[in-house]
Amino acid sequence: MIDFVKDVRLWFAPSRLKDEGDTPDYRFSLANERTFLAWIRTALALVGGGFAVDQFLPDLRWGVRVGMAFALLAVGAACALRAVNHWVRCERAMRRHEDLPLSRFPVLLSLGVGLVAVAMVVVVLLGWTSGR
Amino acid sequence: MSVPGTDRDAGLQPERTRLAWRRTTLASSVVAVLALRQALRGSGSSAELAGAAVTGLIWLVFLWVAHRRIRALAAVRPRVLAPRSALAVVGCTVALAVFAVAVIF
Numbered sequence: 460m461i462d463f464v465k466d467v468r469l470w471f472a473p474s475r476l477k478d479e480g481d482t483p484d485y486r487f488s489l490a491n492e493r494t495f496l497a498w499i500r501t502a503l504a505l506v507g508g509g510f511a512v513d514q515f516l517p518d519l520r521w522g523v524r525v526g527m528a529f530a531l532l533a534v535g536a537a538c539a540l541r542a543v544n545h546w547v548r549c550e551r552a553m554r555r556h557e558d559l560p561l562s563r564f565p566v567l568l569s570l571g572v573g574l575v576a577v578a579m580v581v582v583v584l585l586g587w588t589s590g591r
Numbered sequence: 592m593s594v595p596g597t598d599r600d601a602g603l604q605p606e607r608t609r610l611a612w613r614r615t616t617l618a619s620s621v622v623a624v625l626a627l628r629q630a631l632r633g634s635g636s637s638a639e640l641a642g643a644a645v646t647g648l649i650w651l652v653f654l655w656v657a658h659r660r661i662r663a664l665a666a667v668r669p670r671v672l673a674p675r676s677a678l679a680v681v682g683c684t685v686a687l688a689v690f691a692v693a694v695i696f
Contacts, residue, residue: 470674470677471674472674485604485669485671486604489607490604492611492671493607493608493611496608496612499615499680499681499684500614500615500618503615503618503619503621503684506622506684506687507622507625510626510629511625513629513691514625514629514632525696528695529692533688535684536689539684539685540681542681543677543681546672546677547674550671
């Protein structure tokens with residue numbers, strides 16, 4: 460937890476990041492940046508999915524629709540916040556010549572997305588839709 | 592663009608990063624359109640117009656940050672991404688999610 464607070468402080472203090480170690484090969488930093496952007500796109504896709512569930516599935520019951528949309532939006536926001544945190548941690552690890560940080564997040568995200576997909580299949584099969 | 596004759600990276604790292612920014616702005620545009628559609632579903636009241644304006648603003652901030660970074664990447668050896676830009680992009684994404692929650696409920 461204390462480590463996390465330190466990481467969050469690094470988000471806002473670029474000069475403190477530069478104080479650590481020495482500047483890595485710029486190509487490594489660019490690769491780290493592209494990974495960050497890929498995660499941002501994942502977050503945007505999840506947020507877009509949240510909008511899409513609410514807008515394009517009007518036949519779902521209110522509770523199911525809003526619950527599903529909220530889950531996607533929450534995971535999307537978490538994904539974006541985690542993206543910047545992971546980027547800062549990787550950048551710092553490269554400056555210090557340490558191993559890159561390991562993360563459980565990709566596994567959790569894929570399990571979460573799988574769960575949402577299975578939930579959608581169940582909802583459709585059981586016909587939890589209003590009307591028609 | 593880099594000048595021929597300078598020591599250009601054979602792996603095209605800056606170009607690939609630039610394209611990654613382009614893809615990301617494209618994704619953000621799709622989400623912004625969905626948000627706009629969500630905001631303007633009803634009668635067009637002033638609250639809805641305010642929501643649409645907020646969405647537009649978030650999208651413009653995203654584009655501006657990406658544009659600046661894309662220009663910076665034109666250097667032969669680009670500097671590392673500023674944490675402030677990374678935070679701005681993340682802030683826009685989270686803002687869109689918060690906006691969605693506010694509109695849906």
